Amino acid sequence: MSQPPTGAAPPRNTYTGLSSYHQCRGRMEANWAGFLARRGARLAQQQRYGQAAEKVAEDILTDLFTNLLDWPLESMNYQVERADFVLTALGVKRLVIEAKRPGTLQWRRAAMAQALEQAWRYAAEQKVPCVAVSDGELLYAEDWDSGGSRPRLLVRLDAAEPAEDLWWLSRDGVYRARDTEPVLAWPRDSVAAAVAASGSGTVAELLHREYQLPARCFAFVPDPSRPNTWKLPYLLADGQVDGKRLPKAIQCILTNYRGAHADIPEAAIPGVLRTLEEAARSCGLMPDQRAATAAAYRQLAQAMAQLSRGDRNGHSL
Numbered sequence: 001m002s003q004p005p006t007g008a009a010p011p012r013n014t015y016t017g018l019s020s021y022h023q024c025r026g027r028m029e030a031n032w033a034g035f036l037a038r039r040g041a042r043l044a045q046q047q048r049y050g051q052a053a054e055k056v057a058e059d060i061l062t063d064l065f066t067n068l069l070d071w072p073l074e075s076m077n078y079q080v081e082r083a084d085f086v087l088t089a090l091g092v093k094r095l096v097i098e099a100k101r102p103g104t105l106q107w108r109r110a111a112m113a114q115a116l117e118q119a120w121r122y123a124a125e126q127k128v129p130c131v132a133v134s135d136g137e138l139l140y141a142e143d144w145d146s147g148g149s150r151p152r153l154l155v156r157l158d159a160a161e162p163a164e165d166l167w168w169l170s171r172d173g174v175y176r177a178r179d180t181e182p183v184l185a186w187p188r189d190s191v192a193a194a195v196a197a198s199g200s201g202t203v204a205e206l207l208h209r210e211y212q213l214p215a216r217c218f219a220f221v222p223d224p225s226r227p228n229t230w231k232l233p234y235l236l237a238d239g240q241v242d243g244k245r246l247p248k249a250i251q252c253i254l255t256n257y258r259g260a261h262a263d264i265p266e267a268a269i270p271g272v273l274r275t276l277e278e279a280a281r282s283c284g285l286m287p288d289q290r291a292a293t294a295a296a297y298r299q300l301a302q303a304m305a306q307l308s309r310g311d312r313n314g315h316s317l
Helices: 019-042 044-049 054-068 109-126 164-169 245-254 266-282 295-313
Strands: 076-080 083-089 092-099 130-134 138-145 148-156 218-220 231-233
Touching (some): 019 054, 019 164, 054 083, 054 092, 054 130, 083 109, 092 109, 109 130, 109 138, 218 266
Parallel strands (some): 092 130
Antiparallel strands (some): 218 231
16 A cells, blocks of 8 residues: 655544444453454364364454454355355445465465455455455455555454454444554555466456456556456556556556546546555656656656645645
């Protein structure tokens, strides 16, 4: 996820003043030891035979959401339109969860990216704006925001103490837009946006018909289930920055490229520009990194300076 531009106002920390937060925090602290004990008992199969079934991770997650995060058992819906779990509140779908066999995600970027692609496909089909993936060890969640994904939390489920960030998946926290950075963050950038899944996997990847690239390679993806809505390719299939397409994507927004202008809603432009700036910085192409750089990156730097000023003044570009 892109970091706020230099000079931007720091995010407000509003949630810790909510009574629902304190109630959830107290419940997690009171029940965490019992959760860890049950989790350990469920994982005994893994210690005994070297691996455990996906059902073990599902049981750990059910325990987490119902005993610690205040979700009633009747809110846990299993195998809904191919999704492992769908959490509902008053009949409204709030969260799609993809469970994986214990130990299969760990800190593997490719495995996490593949799980996220699967979760987002199911979420898009069901019009759910938030997903989580977990193997019973890691729990990672993202929101869909203005054409891109934003991390909601990354926590370890084997930690000695419950993570404060778990509140963001509680019944009172999941529908709120996050106004702070996650306590833990995946290294450098969003898993879904920058990492290519390795191997063929078990789920066929949706590809853009013209570019033959998956959704994560585009800077603007309003609907991950409809490739014809994806715009501005800037990554290669392996997750590396495409040095030829990146400046073209920037020019399509800030000037034009061969007469083409990007048909992207104005509200989504700041997030798209931050995504493209992050890619440019990862290659050392911005003017403050390289004096002799292409015009597209100078134009991007000017736009980001305006965006930073807009953030300070309470409005965007």
